[in-house]
Amino acid sequence: MVEFSIWDIFRNLLLAGRWTVVLSLTAFIGGGMVGLLVLVGRLWSTRAAPGAQKVARIASAALDGYILLFQGTPLLMQLFLAYFGLALFGINVPAWVAAAVALTLYTSAYLAEIWRGCVDAIPKGQWEAAQSLAMSFGEQLRHIVLPQALRIAVPPTVGFLVQVIKGTALASVIGFIELTKAGTVIANATFKPFLVYSCVALMYFALCFPVSLYARRLERKLKNGR
Amino acid sequence: MDAKVASDKILVEINQLRKSFGSNEVLKGIDLDVKTGEVIAIIGKSGSGKSTLLRCINGLEVFQSGTLRVDGKHLLHNNPQVMRELRQHVGMIFQSFNLFPHLTVGKNIMLAPTLVKKTASAEVEAHARTLLQRVGLAEKFDAWPDQLSGGQQQRVAIARALAMQPSVLLCDEITSALDPELVGEVLQVVESLASDGMTLLMVTHEMNFARKVCDRVVFMHQGRVHETGAPDQVFSNPQTPELKQFLGMNQ
Amino acid sequence: MKIELDFLAVLSQWPLLAIGVAWTVGLTVISSLIGVTLGVAFAWARASGPVWLRWVVGTYVELIRNTPFIVQLFFIFFGLPAMGVKLSPELASVIAMVINLSAYATEIIRAGVEATPRGQIEAAESLAFNRVQIYTRVVLPPAFKKVWPALVSQIIIVMLGSAVCGQISTQELSYAANLIQGRNFRAFEAFIIATFIYLALSIGVRKLLNWLGPKFLFGR
Secondary structure (H helix, E strand, O other), rough: OOOOOOHHHEEEHHHHHHHHHHHHHHHHHHHHHHHHHHHHHHHHHHHEEEEEEOOHHHHHHHHHHHHHHHOOOHHHHHHHHHHHHHHHHOOOOHHHHHHHHHHHHHHHHHHHHHHHHHHHHHHHHHHHHHHHOOHHHHHHHHHHHHHHHHHHHHHHHHHHHHHHHHHHHHHHHHOOOHHHHHHHHHHHHHHHHHHHHHHHHHHHHHHHHHHHHHHHHHHHHHHHOO | OOOOOOOEEEEEEEEEEEEEEEEEEEOOOOOEEEEEOOOEEEOOOOOOOOOHHHHHOOOOOOOOOOEEEEEEEEEEOOOHHHHHHHHHHHEEEOOOOOOOOOOOHHHHHHHHHHHOOOOHHHHHHHHHHHHHHHHHHHHHHOHHHHHHHHHHHHHHHHHHHHHHOOOOEEEEOOOOOOOOHHHHHHEEEEEEEHHOOOOEEHHHOOOOHHHHHOOEEEEOOEEEEEEEEEEEHHHHHOOHHHHHHHHHHHH | OOOOOOOHHHHOHHHHHHHHHHHHHHHHHHHHHHHHHHHHHHHHHHOOOOOOHHHHHHHHHHHOOOOHHHHHHHHHHHHHHHOOOOOOHHHHHHHHHHHHHHHHHHHHHHHHOOHHHHHHHHHHHHHHOOOHHHHHHHHHHHHHHHHHHHHHHOOOOOOHHHHHHHHOOOHHHHHHHHHHHHHOHHHHHHHHHHHHHHHHHHHHHHHHHHHHHHHHHHHH
């Protein structure tokens, strides 16, 4: 039987860990962009469009449904659906594409909801002052509301990155070779599951804990005012 | 009161205005005409609908029935272009100032003219400085709102509204949130605006100020215009028991 | 290109799905009861226990919150046997869910507990309540009321996270969906139906818990 050293195990996990980082960043940045669109769409349909407009009501319901779908169903199912759903259209997607798509949309829904909370925290008077100065909805959003909401949004957004990193672990189930999948493979190859999974856990911890601490620091800074 | 010519042109025309919040009718048929250059004080108890009426005039509140015309044009809430046009002619000052905290004083004043009227930046800045001078805060151009006192913030808010060169200014209890010693500096600015011929609609509790500066006082009670007239009449010779009671409370 | 979807092939297997739902709900109920109870205990430890205990609980909380649930599950199911502790898939799932939920519940409940106004505790002390009574009768009920939405959300997150337990052959809903699609190759349909069942579960469980909390835990 081949003997594997701890260093062998560690090194292989590290190599796979690169893909965890890549997938996390892809989903986080992509999700941020999509999430921003979802946010603006929701704000437009609830605040800008005159209440009775049918388009606004449909858009509002659709976007609410989008958020409900991603927050109310398991990420694992979303990954499966991306993997098998895209396959339905004849496109044979590699696991990393399905994972990237699913995680991006998942992130976009959560970020849009977090950011909506931040926008709701902006006092109504700010909106009204901007409206009274004849600014259009787009101008109100861009120059008055979003700059203020951005400040409040940074800590919870950074905090959500931790969820994204943990979420990438599920991509292992559809075959994407990231840290968890490598751990499973190596655990089976070395017959040392206790050691291997401990290493895997510690590596996730090394990735997530600093981010968690940073998010908490940002939150404290915000509470204590500039 | 300084001599000024209030023209006969009707700037704001309100006819049988009704507004409800859900099942609660707050404005029960308001009739009011405001001439160019008129300074009108709207007084009454909390809940009489004073602020709601003001907010209907610039479209912050949507009314259910009646007509409201500013400068001859009807308010069309569903038409963003019309509302944008309206709000360039109607300015509003709020009780809680609502300055933009992430912009300096100067930028607060310059933002709307730059975006909406698309004026060149040098012109906008010069105009902003002039307005700031007018409200007595010329040296605060680069200050941040949270560095200013309440009275100073409100004066900046006035300059900000004036930057759009409105034909009528709506003042919604603009001194109610101020410490007493800061009220005077704001009222001074308003008085100078009045004597320069600005059309003003003020919801206010400052009875002495209303008496001194306003052309007309409108007393609102339970969603209706209950009594109206020149300040001397209304304050010295109230006709209705509700107004008598209101003034009794406030003397 | 025509895509043929056959939902009936999946829906005809409804007994399997029903068993899956039963397991998912069962796992969630058990781990919620134990997890929240532990959360209450650990929250107390973190808020008012001796320094060493606070540190131990704190470390445990940070470890769990900064590692993925699937890794925790694999560690318990695959890793522990190497140390001589062999567990059934179901037991491993419950233990993993309990450990996971209680870490989050600790922080959530601690936030509620620490927000208790000083005056409440002082009033209770002057009424000669002992420490346990103060904690359970004066501090916890308002704390629970305050953090209930966050706690309910976390329970739902754990319920949705239990989908991963199917990977170690626990017969919950995602396992059932996988089983069905393995038989009739209707992967997309199976997972879509399972997804909507999960959605219905999360909405339903949220409503149920929002009714249960005020009724039994903190009144009004």
